[in-house]
Amino acid sequence: MDKLIVEGGTPLRGRIKVSGAKNACLPILAAVLLSDDESIIRNVPDLKDVNTMLDILTGLGRKAVREKDVVRISGGIVDRPVAPYELVSTMRASICVLGPLLGRYHEAKVSFPGGCVIGPRPIDLHIKGLKALGTVIKVEEGYIIASAPKLTGTRIYLGGHFGSSVLATANTLMAAVLAEGDTVIEDAAGEPEVADLANMLAKMGARIEGIGTATIRVRGVKKLKGVDYTIISDRIEAGTFLIAAVLTDGKLFIEGASAEHNLALIDKLEECGGSVEEKQGGLEACRATRSIRPTHITTLPYPGFPTDLQAQMMSLSAMSDGISVITEKIYPERFIHVSELNRMGAEIMLEGASAIIKGVKRLSGAPVMASDLRASAALVLAGLVADGRTEISRIYHLDRGYEHIEEKLSAVGARVRREKEKKKSSQGKAPGKGV
Numbered sequence: 001m002d003k004l005i006v007e008g009g010t011p012l013r014g015r016i017k018v019s020g021a022k023n024a025c026l027p028i029l030a031a032v033l034l035s036d037d038e039s040i041i042r043n044v045p046d047l048k049d050v051n052t053m054l055d056i057l058t059g060l061g062r063k064a065v066r067e068k069d070v071v072r073i074s075g076g077i078v079d080r081p082v083a084p085y086e087l088v089s090t091m092r093a094s095i096c097v098l099g100p101l102l103g104r105y106h107e108a109k110v111s112f113p114g115g116c117v118i119g120p121r122p123i124d125l126h127i128k129g130l131k132a133l134g135t136v137i138k139v140e141e142g143y144i145i146a147s148a149p150k151l152t153g154t155r156i157y158l159g160g161h162f163g164s165s166v167l168a169t170a171n172t173l174m175a176a177v178l179a180e181g182d183t184v185i186e187d188a189a190g191e192p193e194v195a196d197l198a199n200m201l202a203k204m205g206a207r208i209e210g211i212g213t214a215t216i217r218v219r220g221v222k223k224l225k226g227v228d229y230t231i232i233s234d235r236i237e238a239g240t241f242l243i244a245a246v247l248t249d250g251k252l253f254i255e256g257a258s259a260e261h262n263l264a265l266i267d268k269l270e271e272c273g274g275s276v277e278e279k280q281g282g283l284e285a286c287r288a289t290r291s292i293r294p295t296h297i298t299t300l301p302y303p304g305f306p307t308d309l310q311a312q313m314m315s316l317s318a319m320s321d322g323i324s325v326i327t328e329k330i331y332p333e334r335f336i337h338v339s340e341l342n343r344m345g346a347e348i349m350l351e352g353a354s355a356i357i358k359g360v361k362r363l364s365g366a367p368v369m370a371s372d373l374r375a376s377a378a379l380v381l382a383g384l385v386a387d388g389r390t391e392i393s394r395i396y397h398l399d400r401g402y403e404h405i406e407e408k409l410s411a412v413g414a415r416v417r418r419e420k421e422k423k424k425s426s427q428g429k430a431p432g433k434g435v
């Protein structure tokens, strides 16, 4: 197992290129199953979660060959539409093969994903969307067994307790494109990753209107063709580096970062004393004020502030000159980073689904660990400004969502390196589930 050693105190300066968006890539790779033709997907990040999805495709009989960031997936027909426990248990997003398998083969058997460290992760909305299209679903021996002799278009309200759902929208959309007749998905997720999936499906021959809005209209077609598609840049990776520039009082040009996809973050960074400027091909961020200012943030579905940048903003707020409040409205328990940041000298108190952060003048390096991808990214950011050395354990979480993070950070001046972790009995626990 690897760990990351970060020596704090260097402002980051230079240029970082953002990779393809993990959360667009996962459903897009699953959507390839909707056609029997070969497909080529470009700008595919080299991440553990992406490789898990490629393993699922391989298990379903579709060969995947990667050359740098281009993945070629062979054509073919799936004999056994099964996503096994061994793979689904390592990555929750495996659930997004359900929609395409149902759409194309009218049956699917996918291991039930269960919860994870960021809190309960129900799948009732996935089931609601697929059932509305005519699917019969039962759960047996830990598997979702779904069958739909015929999928028929209909109007579906997909809003849930916490608003829209990214992957439930993706699953319903992927089943609807091959259903008979018209489907309208109301309170659909408008995240750029869902829009990217819809654009890819349209390129395969699907008929979709309202892409990127809360009402997606689909006119079912009989067949889809293979696709050559380039995935959008990762707005969460880009956002993490924008925060790093402001936090370390450096200056970074983030190549491939989109202002449109990061409006809520840019607004909050500017409130905190950062400056983010749109330039040809990306965004440039630096600090505009001497100290970091406190802020109030509530995470919300897009275009609200993303839950996937909540932890990283907490590291920034931890060093502000006042009191910040961050409220989590997507995953009310996603605060695994709080106790670790406090171990580094932060002063953060939890009050229900809100964190009250009293800014401190300095953080101090410490051995830390987190069993969630974004929480781990927050610890890397904190390590970059902490005095001394921070050792972040269990960085396989980071490897699920950040491509070559230590290389990218080292290239802009960070003192960060990867080391093999010595085996300790307390670290023998099972790895946390992917997102």
Ligand code: EPU
Residues within 6 Å of the ligand: 022, 023, 024, 026, 093, 120, 121, 122, 123, 124, 125, 126, 127, 160, 161, 162, 163, 164, 165, 166, 167, 168, 189, 193, 307, 308, 329, 330, 331, 373, 374, 401, 435
């Ligand atoms: N929800 C339900 N029922 C459902 C599905 C979701 O109540 O059937 C709830 C969730 O519990 C949550 C809210 O709806 O409170 C939103 O969850 P959503 O379904 O949108 O999350 P997801 O699709 O499972 C994706 C990303 C997450 C990201 C969320 C929210 C992927 C692979 N994962 O998950 O990414 O946090 O959307 O934007 O796309 C990450 O990358 O670190 C990560 C966790």
